[in-house]
Amino acid sequence: xxxxxxxxxxxxxxxxxxxxxxxxxYSERDTIEAVLDRVEAVGLADEIIIxxxxxxxGTLEVLRQIxxxxxxx
Numbered sequence: 001x002x003x004x005x006x007x008x009x010x011x012x013x014x015x016x017x018x019x020x021x022x023x024x025x026y027s028e029r030d031t032i033e034a035v036l037d038r039v040e041a042v043g044l045a046d047e048i049i050i051x052x053x054x055x056x057x058g059t060l061e062v063l064r065q066i067x068x069x070x071x072x073x
Contacts, residue, residue, distance in 0.1 A: 021045040027057040033066060040071070 021039055025032050032050070039048055052060050 018046045019044050020047045020049060023048065023050045024053060025050060025055065025059055026053045027055045027059060029055070029058045029062050032059055032062055036066065036071075 023032075023035060023039065025035075028035070036048065036050070039045055050063060052063060
């Protein structure tokens with residue numbers, strides 16, 4: 001009786017995945033900073049992209065202030 005030996009499977013070297021979080025917003029002046037804080041608090045995002053869809057309530061100005069703070073993302 002012939003026995004086969006188990007072949008050792010080679011595992012590819014672990015690749016680090018990148019997590020990008022896309023946050024669409026429209027007229028979120030009062031909430032966008034809290035949303036961003038929550039996403040950052042999870043600590044998994046490698047990049048956070050916020051897309052303002054033509055807000056008319058001042059959301060863009062809030063986003064510019066956040067950008068000026070040089071947050072890690």
